[in-house]
Amino acid sequence: MKLLALSPHLDDAAFSAGGLLAARANRGWDVAITTCFTGNVAAPTGFALACQLDKGLPADIDYMALRRAEDMAACRELGARAIHLPFLEAPHRGYASAAMLFGPRRDDDRIVDRLAETLAALLAAERPDLVLGPLCLGDHVDHHAVRDAMTQVCAGYDVLLWEDWPYADREQRIAAVPALVEPLTPDTRRRRIAACAAYATQLGFQFGGVEAMAARIDVMTEERYYVPN
Numbered sequence: 001m002k003l004l005a006l007s008p009h010l011d012d013a014a015f016s017a018g019g020l021l022a023a024r025a026n027r028g029w030d031v032a033i034t035t036c037f038t039g040n041v042a043a044p045t046g047f048a049l050a051c052q053l054d055k056g057l058p059a060d061i062d063y064m065a066l067r068r069a070e071d072m073a074a075c076r077e078l079g080a081r082a083i084h085l086p087f088l089e090a091p092h093r094g095y096a097s098a099a100m101l102f103g104p105r106r107d108d109d110r111i112v113d114r115l116a117e118t119l120a121a122l123l124a125a126e127r128p129d130l131v132l133g134p135l136c137l138g139d140h141v142d143h144h145a146v147r148d149a150m151t152q153v154c155a156g157y158d159v160l161l162w163e164d165w166p167y168a169d170r171e172q173r174i175a176a177v178p179a180l181v182e183p184l185t186p187d188t189r190r191r192r193i194a195a196c197a198a199y200a201t202q203l204g205f206q207f208g209g210v211e212a213m214a215a216r217i218d219v220m221t222e223e224r225y226y227v228p229n
Contacts, residue, residue: 001028004128005080006119006150007035008142009089010067011199014074015206016162017132018192019223020182024130025079033075034083034122036115036146040064041092048091055201066201074198077191085118087111090141102139109145116149123153131159135174135226138167151228160225166206169216178224184217193217 003024007013013021013033025031040062044052052063068084075082093109095101105112123131133150134143143164150159160180184192193214197203200210207213 001130002030002126002128003032003130003132004123004126005031005033005132006134006146007033008134008140008146009037010035010064010071010084011074011196011202012134012143012164013132013162014078014192014195014199016134016165016168017223017225018078018195019184019188020132020162020180020225021078021080022188022191022195023182023185026187031078031080032083032126032128033071033078033080034085034119035071036085036119037087037089037142038064038068038071038084039086039088039092041088044092047096047098048089051091055205057201063201067199070199070201074195077195077198079191083122085115087115087118095141101141103141105141105144109141111145112148112152115145116152119149120153123157129158131157132225133159133161134164135161137164137171137174140164140167147228154228159228161228163224163226166216174224174226176226176229179227180225182223182225184220184222189217189220 005013021031072082090101094106134147136143136147196213197210203210203213
């Protein structure tokens with residue numbers, strides 16, 4: 001059996017679905033995490049550079065190479081394969097402020113069609129039994145791009161959408177009934193925490209540090225997944 005997780009950014013799948021990914025790997029599934037927006041820009045400027053500097057990283061570091069290495073470490077914790085696609089994150093596609101990241105897609109942003117073409121080829125090659133992707137809690141423009149591309153190419157596949165975390169902590173409970181509730185066991189909770197901890201560049205900004213991240217996962221009992229509507 002094969003599971004393919006379609007993650008917008010280098011951390012979304014582990015942050016949101018680490019328990020399920022670890023559980024399927026434990027059962028012998030071939031688990032692959034495909035991250036869509038991992039491409040490099042040689043010399044970022046403006047808001048894109050600010051998104052790096054606000055993590056406490058210097059301007060001259062290869063930020064995306066560092067993040068891809070973090071993702072490889074997280075995938076090892078989950079027992080998953082890492083696949084990195086070369087598309088650029090929204091700050092490199094003309095989204096010039098935090099407000100724009102959570103607003104409507106730019107009229108000149110053609111990322112969905114380009115992404116859908118690549119994902120169609122990936123699905124044909126991987127032939128997964130289950131595809132995971134973002135429910136789009138938080139309304140990040142990159143999350144919506146991945147989900148919209150999935151809508152174009154995932155007909156005929158079993159698809160479940162995860163509750164985007166940590167946005168899920170800040171939103172009201174989803175009105176829909178989950179199609180799958182994945183209990184967190186001591187093992188899958190530990191592995192989800194370990195995978196999340198691998199994304200060291202993101203933990204201070206997103207959670208206030210590794211201890212705060214682990215404390216938030218420690219109180220979780222389950223992950224919830226939904227059928228696309």
